[in-house]
Amino acid sequence: MHELSIVSSVVDSVTESAAAYPGARVLEVRLRVGALASVVVDSLEFCWGIATEGTSIEGAKLVVKTVPVVVWCEPCGKASELEGVQSFRCPLCGELTIDVRQGRELEIESIEIDEAGEAGKAGEAEGIGKTEGAEVPR
Amino acid sequence: MTTRIVELRQGILKKNDELARVLRQKFTSAGVLVLNLVSSPGTGKTAFLERTLRELLAHGGRPAALVGDLETDNDARRLAASGAPVRQINTHGICHLDAEMIERHLTGWEGVELGGLDYLFIENVGNLVCPSSYDLGEKIRVALLSVTEGEDKPLKYPTLFNSADAAVITKMDIAEPCGFDRELALRNINEIRPGIRIFETSSKTGAGMEEWLAYLQEMRKL
Numbered sequence: 375m376h377e378l379s380i381v382s383s384v385v386d387s388v389t390e391s392a393a394a395y396p397g398a399r400v401l402e403v404r405l406r407v408g409a410l411a412s413v414v415v416d417s418l419e420f421c422w423g424i425a426t427e428g429t430s431i432e433g434a435k436l437v438v439k440t441v442p443v444v445v446w447c448e449p450c451g452k453a454s455e456l457e458g459v460q461s462f463r464c465p466l467c468g469e470l471t472i473d474v475r476q477g478r479e480l481e482i483e484s485i486e487i488d489e490a491g492e493a494g495k496a497g498e499a500e501g502i503g504k505t506e507g508a509e510v511p512r
Numbered sequence: 513m514t515t516r517i518v519e520l521r522q523g524i525l526k527k528n529d530e531l532a533r534v535l536r537q538k539f540t541s542a543g544v545l546v547l548n549l550v551s552s553p554g555t556g557k558t559a560f561l562e563r564t565l566r567e568l569l570a571h572g573g574r575p576a577a578l579v580g581d582l583e584t585d586n587d588a589r590r591l592a593a594s595g596a597p598v599r600q601i602n603t604h605g606i607c608h609l610d611a612e613m614i615e616r617h618l619t620g621w622e623g624v625e626l627g628g629l630d631y632l633f634i635e636n637v638g639n640l641v642c643p644s645s646y647d648l649g650e651k652i653r654v655a656l657l658s659v660t661e662g663e664d665k666p667l668k669y670p671t672l673f674n675s676a677d678a679a680v681i682t683k684m685d686i687a688e689p690c691g692f693d694r695e696l697a698l699r700n701i702n703e704i705r706p707g708i709r710i711f712e713t714s715s716k717t718g719a720g721m722e723e724w725l726a727y728l729q730e731m732r733k734l
Contacts, residue, residue, distance in 0.1 A: 376607055376642035391520055401515060405524070412644045412671040455639050459670040461703045470706035480645065482520045488733070489514045 377417035381425040388485055389430055395487055400434040402486040408441045408479035409459055414442065422471070434485075443477030524638065528646055531611040535649030542626035547730040548648050549673055551656035552665075553638030556682040558587050559715040561635055561655065565594040566724055568631060574629040576624055578617055580609040582637060597624045602686065608642035611649060630732060640665070644672040649678075649727040652731060658683040659692035666700045678711065678727070685714040 385402065392400050406440050415438045422436040443456040447464035453475055458511050463470050523529055539546045546705075561577060568575045576597040579587045586682050588600035601617050602608060618626070626632070630704050634650060636643045638695065655676035657665045660683060666673040673679065687694065701710055709727060713720035 378647065380524055380645075383527070387520070387522060387524070391518065392666070395518075408675060410671045412641050413616045445526050445601070459704075460667050462674065462706060463703075465519050471705050479677075480524045482524060483518050484521070486515055489516055489697070503596075 408477040446473040548650035635718035640669040663697040
């Protein structure tokens with residue numbers, strides 16, 4: 375159960391990054407968690423409320439994207455996604471492989487902020503349009 | 513409302529990973545082989561380490577150990593009886609060791625200089641889940657399991673076994689009465705971490721220790 379430590383690290387990093395946008399409010403924090411990261415997504419979500427309480431990002435939503443394991447198979451010359459983590463065999467040829475290309479991720483992908491933040495609430499009421507930032511494809 | 517997506521793409525454990533990298537460089541330049549021993553509570557990490565320390569000392573090696581536990585310095589006192597320098601790390605409730613704890617406990621360790629060591633063993637907190645996320649700057653991560661734990665442990669905790677560099681099976685002296693299926697255990701380890709070096713040991717009888725010590729020497733030269 376180290377999810378609370380993980381979540382606390384996320385809160386620290388996000389608070390730090392968000393400080394570059396004074397007055398902005400963090401709406402959403404998006405994580406990428408690999409199937410091999412040893413992290414329970416439900417526990418992250420459970421800890422999120424506790425860890426953000428009283429911080430500048432209190433109220434932000436946590437969105438966790440799980441990343442499947444991808445292994446590289448030398449004989450096939452191909453990367454394939456594994457269905458589970460019970461066996462590290464190429465799904466195409468059945469050969470065992472130690473070359474894990476994806477699935478260990480434990481990262482903060484992005485944050486969504488409201489740049490107007492608290493200060494912008496009046497403007498919002500006056501009908502200033504919403505501009506949605508485009509998500510950069512990975 | 514003016515919303516915007518800010519790409520961060522940063523590792524959540526970035527601080528730990530950066531410090532671990534610094535430690536790894538330090539260990540390499542000091543010529544000390546660092547191993548991180550991870551298992552469930554009760555696998556026999558301490559007994560295995562105790563035997564390893566004694567045998568290394570008897571062969572003229574210069575080992576030391578950092579030992580992590582939630583509370584008490586029982587393990588450190590037990591290991592220090594081997595004659596090797598040992599320092600306890602109490603995590604006070606934290607379920608794993610991190611790079612910062614290692615750095616802090618290497619500082620001001622009386623009578624111990626990294627340059628004067630051949631081997632530094634880090635006995636992690638008994639836990640097969642959380643320690644797998646934290647790089648301590650070790651060269652070799654060792655996953656241990658005992659014959660009493662069930663042959664499917666590697667399948668239940670794939671993250672740790674998949675990230676391990678060596679596997680040690682302990683308590684082989686009681687394998688038979690426990691009904692331990694050796695073939696199945698080896699197959700399961702191999703299914704999660706193909707080709708990993710596996711040592712079948714008994715801290716009580718000393719079985720498998722010779723091979724383990726040869727491996728340590730070999731890895732230190734690399």
